[in-house]
Structure formats: C-alpha cells, structure tokens
Amino acid sequence: MQNFRRLALPLFSIILVITIALIMSAYLLNPSNPSFDTHAQNSTDNRKMIGSHTPGYPVFRSTGDILDPISIPGNSKNAVVDPNQYLHEFNYGHVSKYANGTTLREYTLIASDSEIKEVSPGVFYNVWTYNGTIPGPTIRATEGDHIKINFINNGSKPHSLHTHGIHPAEMDGVFDMVGPKGKFTYEFTAEPYGVYPYHCHMTPLEEHITHGLYGVMIIDPKTPRPPADEMVMVMNGYDTDFDTENNFYTVNGIPYFYMHNPIEIKKDELTRIYLVNMLEFDPINNFHLHANMFNYYPSGTSQTPAELNDIVTMSQGERGILEFKYKYPGNYMFHAHKTEFAEKGWMGMFKVVDNSQDDKKEVDLRSNSAENPTNVSVSKNQSYLVANSSQNGVMNTDSENNKMTYNYTDYKFSNNSLHNSQQQTANPNEVISSYQYGTNSSQAKE
Numbered sequence: 001m002q003n004f005r006r007l008a009l010p011l012f013s014i015i016l017v018i019t020i021a022l023i024m025s026a027y028l029l030n031p032s033n034p035s036f037d038t039h040a041q042n043s044t045d046n047r048k049m050i051g052s053h054t055p056g057y058p059v060f061r062s063t064g065d066i067l068d069p070i071s072i073p074g075n076s077k078n079a080v081v082d083p084n085q086y087l088h089e090f091n092y093g094h095v096s097k098y099a100n101g102t103t104l105r106e107y108t109l110i111a112s113d114s115e116i117k118e119v120s121p122g123v124f125y126n127v128w129t130y131n132g133t134i135p136g137p138t139i140r141a142t143e144g145d146h147i148k149i150n151f152i153n154n155g156s157k158p159h160s161l162h163t164h165g166i167h168p169a170e171m172d173g174v175f176d177m178v179g180p181k182g183k184f185t186y187e188f189t190a191e192p193y194g195v196y197p198y199h200c201h202m203t204p205l206e207e208h209i210t211h212g213l214y215g216v217m218i219i220d221p222k223t224p225r226p227p228a229d230e231m232v233m234v235m236n237g238y239d240t241d242f243d244t245e246n247n248f249y250t251v252n253g254i255p256y257f258y259m260h261n262p263i264e265i266k267k268d269e270l271t272r273i274y275l276v277n278m279l280e281f282d283p284i285n286n287f288h289l290h291a292n293m294f295n296y297y298p299s300g301t302s303q304t305p306a307e308l309n310d311i312v313t314m315s316q317g318e319r320g321i322l323e324f325k326y327k328y329p330g331n332y333m334f335h336a337h338k339t340e341f342a343e344k345g346w347m348g349m350f351k352v353v354d355n356s357q358d359d360k361k362e363v364d365l366r367s368n369s370a371e372n373p374t375n376v377s378v379s380k381n382q383s384y385l386v387a388n389s390s391q392n393g394v395m396n397t398d399s400e401n402n403k404m405t406y407n408y409t410d411y412k413f414s415n416n417s418l419h420n421s422q423q424q425t426a427n428p429n430e431v432i433s434s435y436q437y438g439t440n441s442s443q444a445k446e
Contacts, residue, residue, distance in 0.1 A: 081133035083252035084261060087231045090140040090218070093147075103145045105190075109136065111178075111200065111213060113155035119238045119248055120255055120345075128155065128200070128211035134253050135234040135278070136198070136215030143193040143222050149186040153178045159208070160184075162201035163217055164317070166191050174201045193221040194300040195274045195319050210239055210280040216319075218274055218300075225303065228272035228323065229265055235277045235285045235314075235336070235346065244281050248345045249336060255345025258334075262349035267329050267356070273322040274300070277314040285346075286313040287322070288337040294324035311337050326352040 093105035113128040130136030141147055153159045157180065162173035167188035170176070178184045200213035216232050236253065237246035248255045265271050273294075279285045288311040295305035296312055300321040312320060326332065335347035 081135070081253050083254050083257045084263075086133070086135065086138075086252050087233070087263065089138060089232075091137040092140050098146070103142065104148065105141050105145050106148045106150065107137075107139055108150045108152065109161060110152045111155050111159040111161075113157055113159075113211070117212075117253075119240065119250075119253075123240055123248075125238055125240055126211065128159075128208065128213045130161075130213060130215055134212035134214075135236070136213070138215065138232050138274075139198070139217040140220070141190040141218075142220045143190055145190040145219075147186075147188055147190050151178060151184050151186060153180055153182045156180055158202050159200045159213065160202055161186055161198060163188075163198040164196040165194075165217070165219070172201075177202055190219045192301055193219045195219075195276065195321060196299075197276050197278060197317055197319060199278070206280050209278065210237075212236075214278045216274060216276050221303065223303075225272070226270060228270040230272045230274070231263070232274045233276070233287075235275070235279055235287070237279050237282065237341075239281060246279070246281055246344070249279070249285075249341040250345050251348060256347065258348025262331060262351040264351045264353060265326065267352050267354040268325055268327065270323060270325055274319070275312070275314075275322055276319040277316055279316055282341075284313055284315055284338075285341065286311055286337050288335055289322075289324065290333040291328075292324050292326055292332065294322040297321040297323070326350070328352065329354040 091107060093107040096104045096106075098104060109130045110132075111128070111130055112132065113126075115127050115129055115132065117125050117127045117134065119125050127134050139147075139149075149161060151161045158177035160173040160176070160178055161184075163186070165188075167186075171186045171188050173186065176184070196217045196219070198215050198217050200208040202208050214234070214236075216234060218232075233251045234253075235249075235251050237250065238248040239245060240247045251258065275287055277285045290310075293308050293310050296307050296309055297303070298306050298320045300319070305323070312322070314320070329352045332350045332352060333347060334350060335342045
C-alpha cells in the first residue's frame with residue numbers, strides 16, 4: 001500500500017500537468033479568443049476589428065453572444081445623431097381632432113438592433129435604436145391629448161415600448177413582447193404633465209437600455225409654462241468592452257460634443273432643460289452648472305420649483321426640469337460632478353451671448369398670401385416655429401398677454417431659410433425644431 005501511494009502521487013501530478021497543458025494549448029490556439037488573436041481581422045473566420053478601448057486588447061466582431069454589446073449584424077449603418085439637432089427637436093406627431101374636441105396625436109416608432117455608432121474616434125458600438133438614433137425622438141404632447149404610438153419591431157430580437165406615466169396595464173410594454181417584424185399600437189391619455197423617459201422593457205433589461213432603446217416624452221401642462229429657450233438633455237454611457245462598466249459618458253450621445261460645439265444661449269433669457277438620466281451600470285449621475293443657479297422641478301409635474309441649486313443628482317430613469325438665466329456673457333461649463341464621468345466625456349459648454357440690440361423676436365408676415373410671406377426676420381442661430389392665423393395669412397399677436405395665435409399653416413425657420421408645409425397634408429411624425437416664443441409650442445401644433 002505504501003508503494004502504491006508513493007507511485008500514485010507523482011503519477012497524479014504528471015496527469016494534472018498534461019491536462020493543464022492541453023487546456024492552455026486549446027485556449028491559445030482558439031481563433032475566437034480576441035485577446036490573443038491580434039490579427040483576427042485578416043484571419044479566415046472573417047471577423048473584423050471594429051475598434052479598441054484598452055491598448056493591446058482590440059475589440060472584434062463577436063460570435064453573437066446576446067450580452068456582447070459589440071455583436072454587429074450585417075448590413076449595418078452609422079447611427080450617429082446630431083446632438084445639436086436633437087437638443088431642440090420635438091416630435092408632435094400627426095395631429096387630428098375627435099368629434100368631442102380631444103386632440104389625437106399619432107406617432108411611429110421603429111425599433112432596430114443593427115446600427116453601428118462611432119462613439120469616439122475609432123471606437124464603434126452596436127446600438128439598438130428607436131427611429132435610428134440614440135436617444136430616440138422626443139415625443140411631445142399636451143395633457144389630456146390622446147396618444148397613439150404605432151410601434152414596429154424591425155430588429156432581430158423581441159422589443160417593446162414602455163413609457164413612464166399613467167396608462168392601462170395592456171399599454172405598459174412589459175408583459176407583451178413584440179417579436180421581430182411584429183407591430184403593436186400603444187394608446188393612452190397624456191397624463192399627468194411632466195417629463196418622462198420611455199424605453200424597451202424586454203429582458204435582460206440592462207442590455208436593451210445600454211444598447212440605446214430609450215428616449216424622452218414631454219407632456220406639457222394645459223396652462224403653458226413661461227416662454228423659454230427649450231432643450232432636451234439625456235445622460236447616458238457606453239460599455240464598449242462589455243465588462244458591465246461604462247467606458248464613455250455623454251449627454252445626448254457623443255462624448256465631449258458640447259465642449260467642442262458650445263450651446264449658444266442669450267443673456268437674460270430663460271433657458272429650460274428637460275433633463276433625463278438613462279445611465280446604465282452606475283447607480284447615480286448628476287448635472288452641475290457653472291457660475292449660476294437653476295430652479296429645479298422634479299419630474300416636471302409641478303410649476304412650482306422644489307429648490308434653487310447648481311447641481312442635481314439622479315438615479316436611473318429619474319428626470320426633471322431646470323430653468324435659469326445668465327446675467328453675464330461668456331463661456332460657462334456644465335458637466336457631471338463625478339470626476340470619472342466628466343473626464344470620460346460628460347461635459348459641455350454654454351456660450352452666453354449679448355445681442356439684445358440686434359435681436360428680433362418677432363416675425364412680420366405682411367404678405368396677403370400665406371404661400372408668399374415677406375419681410376421675414378430670423379435671428380442667426382435660432383429656429384422658430386411660427387404659423388399664420390386664418391386672416392389672410394397674417395399672424396395674430398396678443399401683445400398684452402404675450403401670445404400668438406396659430407392655425408392651418410406651419411412655417412419652419414432654420415438658418416434664415418423658410419419652408420412651408422400645409423397641416424392638412426403633414427407627414428406623420430412631423431418633426432419641428434423650435435425656439436419657443438409666445439404660447440407653448442406644443443399648443444401651436446393643435
């Protein structure tokens with residue numbers, strides 16, 4: 001027995017060493033291991049290196065593991081959203097009226113999971129989108145409107161649409177998935193007023209959110225908020241090496257974008273930000289404004305501010321409205337007051353300008369024809385939503401109450417150009433990039 005024990009120990013050791021050697025050899029020779037196959041983009045398995053985050057560890061097209069954010073289907077396209085355009089862009093839907101006078105707004109949202117987005121120079125990411133962008137379009141309505149969202153799943157996985165707010169259980173987008181090539185219509189009454197996120201609610205939920213299936217819905221109060229320069233900011237991040245830790249942090253999709261492209265606002269003019277946190281993997285996020293204070297309205301469900309502050313901290317899905325004015329011209333930073341987030345992309349700049357002498361906030365439509373307006377003045381770098389009344393194409397103004405009456409025809413002004421579109425023939429999901437003036441711009445679309 002003692003002789004057997006003396007022989008068994010070295011024999012076991014030899015077998016163990018051989019087994020380990022075989023396992024390591026198989027691992028090193030396995031072409032699907034990206035950490036060692038640094039020339040995989042030229043290998044016979046047709047994989048393609050699409051970016052790199054950590055030096056020495058290139059990021060490749062994966063084998064398609066569902067939790068791998070770099071899994072890229074064929075026939076992909078670039079899905080970069082213009083953060084400047086997204087900032088002021090509101091989708092009021094296709095508008096009509098019921099016999100009882102209730103406004104009906106119809107939207108179309110198309111889910112896809114085949115786009116590629118370059119989140120940083122040389123770093124690409126497989127994004128899942130609503131209508132081809134991250135974030136998805138900003139849906140806007142007025143409290144009491146009837147909302148109808150035609151949801152189409154053009155992706156390869158089940159998706160859905162879950163909106164925050166009040167609606168029936170069957171419209172919640174949680175239990176009833178919409179399969180690939182499937183369709184479903186979500187219908188509910190817009191209530192209560194406020195700012196809300198919407199997102200896919202299929203499991204694993206973190207996968208669908210971190211890939212980009214989210215957006216913002218604004219429900220305006222029936223009594224409009226004061227006129228303001230309005231903008232939407234969505235805080236998010238990207239886990240580009242699929243380790244459940246974000247490598248980039250952004251507002252409106254592109255790291256550092258507003259540092260290189262400062263947002264121009266006017267001195268002494270009210271700025272209103274609809275702020276939503278859709279950051280995955282990190283428990284909190286925040287927004288800090290330099291050299292100023294803002295009134296904060298949590299969830300936007302009250303017209304009385306809850307506090308005056310220069311920083312607000314949010315968990316995922318939390319949102320609110322920020323309102324402020326700058327007294328002095330100049331450049332002012334805004335950013336996440338968490339150093340890691342700021343240094344990895346979540347920072348930007350406001351450029352406050354003082355052009356009170358030459359700024360014209362009124363548009364003079366003196367033509368007798370709505371088709372041929374004359375004497376149109378639009379300030380540089382501003383977009384206005386303006387429409388005429390039914391009185392011979394002349395816009396009605398109520399200077400005493402600082403209101404304008406809108407009807408029938410929409411004029412979209414952008415970079416001093418004029419585009420006319422009849423409301424009767426408006427395309428579904430017409431998008432208006434609007435600088436708000438006078439009445440609440442959502443009411444202008446009724």
